[in-house]
Amino acid sequence: MARNPYLPYPARIEEVVIENEARDIKSFRLVLDNAQDAAEFRHLPGQFAELSLPGFGEAPFGIASSPTETGYLLFTVKRMGLFTTELHSLEAGAGLGVRGPMGKPFPWDRMVGKNLLIIGGGFAFTTLRAAINYTLEPQNRTRFGSVFVVYGARTPGELMYRDELAKWQTRDDIDVHLTVDKADATWTQHEGVVTSVLDSLKPSSENALAVVCGPPIMIKFTLFSLAKLGFPDDAIILSLEMRMKCGIGKCGRCNIGSKFVCKDGPVFTREELRSLPAEY
């Protein structure tokens, strides 16, 4: 008999990292309790999982770690409602459940041999962190062309994964551009929205795929910029947010048109989204 898809894997929080100045975004490094569960849990960047807290329910989150980071799963979560507030109150050692991995990952088969333009805004950068670490892994790096990253946040203090961003910026096999809407006295990098960076640096659309995750307003204007740069709709990869419950295409909540975001997405090309009602 197949495993009950509603049964979470038991897991434990190994480390909690506060990611931003406002202290409302935290990363949770989780380790599954059972080695067999850990072996079964095989994901690719772009997929998500449901975290489970008995008494508080479940909520879906993008997996922020790459499968090449073995031994743990990383989730970066902004405090918003009941579930995330409870999660934020937990410390290392606390138990919780994980159900997944769910959904379709970024189209890694298509991405081989391509130049990758990775564009992120705010706390939606989580699965992009997974994607970047995946491409930078030595055995993977040669499979992709250039990796060009633009990551924006409101202020320098709101950029997540700051130690890693700094490390990436010292490497010569990835180009990382950071931008903030509002700089402070110490800020020496780009200032302005993500699209202003794209419009001035003009990354090439030649043999390239763009992966975009961010708030709706950023997505909207980024799509204009990408079109100007010559990215066709099927070369633009997006990830949708939708309220979810079951995560396996049964409960109907994330239905948009003939798709279910949980199992047919959350990753879609812009071309695929054009055939769906704009209900997201």
Place this chain on the structure above:
Amino acid sequence: MTEKRIPHTDLDRLLDRLRGLGAVHAPTRDESGDVILAEVSPGKPVVLDYKNFPLSPKVFLLPQTQTLLRFTNGKPHEPAPVAGNGGPSQGDGRPPNRQAFLFGVRPCDARALLALDEVFLGGDQRDPYYERLRAKTVVIVLACTRPMSSCFCTSVGGGPSDEAGADVLAIGLEADLLLRAITPKGEDLLSSAADLLGDATPPAIEEAQERARKAADQIAPVELDRSAERLRNAYDSPLWGILSQKCLGCGTCSFLCPTCHCFDITDEVRGDVVRRVRTWDCCAYPLFTLHASGHNPRPTPKERWRQRLMHKFRYAVENLGRLFCVGCGRCIRNCPVSLDLRAVFRELGA
């Protein structure tokens, strides 16, 4: 395909035989006089001249509230298999250990079970709770003779003596019930009661056909041809805003709908006991799609009402090749503001 008949006067003997094999649910009057599908003990009168049950039999396979998991000390457990009697409508999520016979399901509601099967038994992952209840359920359909003005099964592929979703199709004749086995489960049922059954004679079969034809003739057709295609071009129609203006968002339509299956999962805490519970939900509710950020992709009744009809008449057709409407008419009969989905298709035109 085995075809048999049993005199009306022997129906109790047949039900007694089935009671030896499992729980028998049949049409019977509740305390208010409504005919409902409920477990009947020996001697309790079974009613055959009802129109349809207020609640669809989906409640037997997808209970309105169903425990999926229990947590003790934070560890999740699946509900343990049931030890004693397990009717299929149990909401505690325990796997049933005996069969349940649903006797007297109308053809529209039986057809709806095939739609639920597509959702819960199809796709990449099967739903184990539904699967266990489904495996133990035998559906004996009773053909309709008196359709209601809200019925339109013949416009969505069904009919008053439709076999879809039935294990056995029963057709009421003057003196007998004609019983036709449709599936292997149905064949098993008829052979387990073989000594009570007579052969279906050609005149009996002819009488059954005649009754089916008469019933079908009473049903007013609705223009539902090519619904998916017509709706594809109607997403931005002003019709949605106009027709949904009076919608209260009460969800009665989807709770009573035999194919509506959207559900919520929430945790219930009572003392030390934490249960993860599945409950019916409805796309007409504003909270259904409300994001934690406050953003709601379907902010008004217009978008929500459109979603409900689009899902049934277009998206389900595109995904599963099947309408998620069986023409039972419950949404029409029970809407507190008399919304009638047939108006959409009338107004849309061809």
